[in-house]
Amino acid sequence: MLTILFDGIAYGMLLFILAVGLSVTMGLMNFINLAHGAFAMAGGYLTVVLMQRFDVPFLLCLPLAFVATALLGAVLERTLYRHMYNKPHLDQVLFSIGLAFMSVASVDYWMGSQQQIMQLPDGLRGRTELWTGEVFELGMGHYRLFIIAVCAALTVGLQFVLAKTRFGSRLRASVDDARVAAGLGIRVNLIFAATFAVGSGLAGLGGALGAEVLGLDPTFPLKFMVYFLIVVAVGGTSSISGPLWAALLLGIADVAGKYYMPKLGSFIVYSLMIAILIWRPQGLFVRKGGR
Amino acid sequence: MKKFLNAPLDARTQLLSTVRMRGWEPLIWLLAFALPLLVPGHALIVNEVAIVALFAVSLDLVLGYTGIVSLGHAAFLGLGAYASALFAKHVMPDPLVGLLFGMGCATLLGALCSLTILRGTDLTRLMVTLGMALILMELANKLDWLTGGSDGLQGVMMGPLLGRFEFDLYGQTAAWYSLTVLLVLFVLARRWVNSPWGATLMAVRDNPLRAMAIGIPVHNRLAVVYTVAAALAGAAGALMAQTTGFASLDVFALERSADVMLMLVIGGVGWLYGGVVGAVVFKLMHDVIAGITPQYWTFWIGLFLVVLVMVGRERLIRPWLWFGRSADHKGGAQ
Numbered sequence: 001m002l003t004i005l006f007d008g009i010a011y012g013m014l015l016f017i018l019a020v021g022l023s024v025t026m027g028l029m030n031f032i033n034l035a036h037g038a039f040a041m042a043g044g045y046l047t048v049v050l051m052q053r054f055d056v057p058f059l060l061c062l063p064l065a066f067v068a069t070a071l072l073g074a075v076l077e078r079t080l081y082r083h084m085y086n087k088p089h090l091d092q093v094l095f096s097i098g099l100a101f102m103s104v105a106s107v108d109y110w111m112g113s114q115q116q117i118m119q120l121p122d123g124l125r126g127r128t129e130l131w132t133g134e135v136f137e138l139g140m141g142h143y144r145l146f147i148i149a150v151c152a153a154l155t156v157g158l159q160f161v162l163a164k165t166r167f168g169s170r171l172r173a174s175v176d177d178a179r180v181a182a183g184l185g186i187r188v189n190l191i192f193a194a195t196f197a198v199g200s201g202l203a204g205l206g207g208a209l210g211a212e213v214l215g216l217d218p219t220f221p222l223k224f225m226v227y228f229l230i231v232v233a234v235g236g237t238s239s240i241s242g243p244l245w246a247a248l249l250l251g252i253a254d255v256a257g258k259y260y261m262p263k264l265g266s267f268i269v270y271s272l273m274i275a276i277l278i279w280r281p282q283g284l285f286v287r288k289g290g291r
Numbered sequence: 292m293k294k295f296l297n298a299p300l301d302a303r304t305q306l307l308s309t310v311r312m313r314g315w316e317p318l319i320w321l322l323a324f325a326l327p328l329l330v331p332g333h334a335l336i337v338n339e340v341a342i343v344a345l346f347a348v349s350l351d352l353v354l355g356y357t358g359i360v361s362l363g364h365a366a367f368l369g370l371g372a373y374a375s376a377l378f379a380k381h382v383m384p385d386p387l388v389g390l391l392f393g394m395g396c397a398t399l400l401g402a403l404c405s406l407t408i409l410r411g412t413d414l415t416r417l418m419v420t421l422g423m424a425l426i427l428m429e430l431a432n433k434l435d436w437l438t439g440g441s442d443g444l445q446g447v448m449m450g451p452l453l454g455r456f457e458f459d460l461y462g463q464t465a466a467w468y469s470l471t472v473l474l475v476l477f478v479l480a481r482r483w484v485n486s487p488w489g490a491t492l493m494a495v496r497d498n499p500l501r502a503m504a505i506g507i508p509v510h511n512r513l514a515v516v517y518t519v520a521a522a523l524a525g526a527a528g529a530l531m532a533q534t535t536g537f538a539s540l541d542v543f544a545l546e547r548s549a550d551v552m553l554m555l556v557i558g559g560v561g562w563l564y565g566g567v568v569g570a571v572v573f574k575l576m577h578d579v580i581a582g583i584t585p586q587y588w589t590f591w592i593g594l595f596l597v598v599l600v601m602v603g604r605e606r607l608i609r610p611w612l613w614f615g616r617s618a619d620h621k622g623g624a625q
Contacts, residue, residue, distance in 0.1 A: 026414065030333030032413070032414060032417070033442075049477065052431075080597070080601070083419070083601065084600070087600070088412040089360055090354070090360050090552075091600045093360060093362065093417070093552075094553065094556060094596050094599070094600050095596065095597055095600040097594040097596065098592070098594065098595070098596025098597040098599075098600070099593065099597060100422070101589045101590065101592055101593030101596070102589075102590050102593035102594055102597070103593075104589055104590075104593075105586075105587045105591075105593065106480075106590060108586070108587065109586075109587055109590070139550075161415050164380040170352075197489070222545060226421065226425060226545075229414075229418055229421070230418065230422075231415070233414055233415060233418040250590075253569070263433055264429075264433065266425070267426060267429045267430065267431055269431070270422045270425050270426045270429065271426060273418065273422050274419055274422045274423070276409060276425070277407070277411065277415050277418060277419050277422075278407055278410065278419070281410040281411030281412070281415045282411065282415075282578075
């Protein structure tokens with residue numbers, strides 16, 4: 001039972017890292033970016049290619065994946081996304097879903113449609129059995145432990161940047177009122193571009209980390225887009241902790257559901273989301289008086 | 292002065308004039324109905340176009356007339372398809388009864404789902420509608436004793452239409468059947484949105500707060516239009532299952548919902564013909580591109596979507612506007 005909880009937490013942490021960039025673009029820039037999963041896929045495929053063709057060690061691939069997708073995000077933000085900020089939501093949906101379709105077909109073209117296999121380094125394989133009782137058994141896969149550690153560190157880091165640094169306060173100011181922030185001399189466009197890039201980079205990192213757990217094939221952006229959107233929609237878009245709790249809840253529910261009731265599959269997750277959204281349309285963890 | 296006195300009458304004629312068919316419309320419909328005879332080899336495509344056109348018209352009711360962004364309209368299409376296919380298989384093979392049954396199921400689901408779209412923002416609606424389609428897809432996948440799971444529901448045998456016209460391999464009967472259903476439902480839908488009742492829909496779309504203030508029951512309007520749209524989508528799904536004799540999981544797929552949205556955007560939202568025009572253009576485009584690169588068709592549809600949004604539909608279908616305006620922009624930038 002604890003094993004399932006543990007796996008669920010690892011899965012949820014992963015989802016959080018994948019989705020947090022999306023929650024930022026949606027919440028901050030009010031932009032519905034359905035192509036967010038494409039950045040995650042880019043990170044995943046980059047890692048696979050680096051490891052298979054160039055023998056780059058896995059741990060080095062992770063920061064590379066982050067940097068590369070962040071750059072990709074920054075370039076796309078400057079060239080394409082920027083023009084979309086003031087368009088209606090329908091246009092944004094069409095635009096970003098078009099990007100997602102394009103990424104799916106291109107990856108299919110260049111890499112083939114088969115599932116990619118990730119070779120983990122020896123240190124991250126295997127699992128530790130802590131207790132092997134009847135009720136309380138806890139087997140921790142080393143890789144999942146690694147994921148939890150990395151994601152927890154990132155979460156703390158993000159929270160620190162947002163709450164304590166100069167960049168964080170500028171970002172919060174731009175979010176609360178872009179016009180006033182611009183009037184105070186904050187370069188809102190630049191802040192948003194940087195935030196978008198970091199969000200994409202995190203997605204790429206998440207894709208690299210999660211390729212082994214989630215599986216990596218060209219349909220990744222469409223398959224997991226739904227999960228990211230659920231995390232964001234359930235968690236609300238006004239804070240970092242909302243999506244975190246939502247991701248953990250979703251991860252645990254999904255893992256437990258698939259373990260205890262495999263017949264129902266993803267049914268549980270979707271129903272849970274709809275129930276929550278009907279109950280609290282603005283998200284589960286939205287502060288009172290927030291947007 | 293006289294004009295003022297006659298204002299109520301004028302308003303009525305003006306309102307009615309939007310309902311009345313223009314001279315060219317019966318010609319277009321006649322042409323559509325003649326197509327299966329003129330090009331018998333392509334009757335199957337005519338059938339397909341008629342079905343997706345009906346689906347697009349259904350989405351137009353939701354998107355164009357009430358402004359709800361739905362990413363899960365395929366839920367109703369799929370339910371209609373599965374319901375009518377199962378009905379034909381287990382109850383009776385008559386197409387028209389099956390069609391009504393499919394529509395009925397979709398209507399029920401629409402009424403249920405309409406409760407979910409009343410609250411929340413665009414994002415919430417997007418998610419809830421998408422989630423509904425995914426739930427149905429999971430259900431159809433997991434209830435494999437009923438639906439055949441991922442293999443799809445095969446071996447649906449349809450009886451002859453009206454007891455007389457058999458569905459043949461060339462699809463002529465199917466094409467006429469789908470066209471007729473499309474025409475009937477289209478005319479009904481048009482009557483409906485152009486009625487005073489329908490005018491309140493547009494008031495809701497343009498400004499829900501003000502609409503509420505002048506006494507329009509906004510929630511009621513949204514719920515009803517969503518339910519009716521679900522019925523139309525269910526009819527499209529039923530036609531699809533009946534004329535192909537097959538229903539598979541991909542009727543629920545996200546691509547379906549995205550495609551139909553694209554059709555609507557090509558044709559223009561909010562005038563019902565937009566769906567029909569978009570469906571025709573989209574299907575022709577699909578056939579041409581898929582003939583060249585069958586596997587990577589999604590790349591081109593994606594590119595088309597991006598370009599469409601970046602350039603703007605108005606300027607894409609009227610390229611001559613393009614040069615004039617872009618010159619203006621350049622002038623402004625300098």
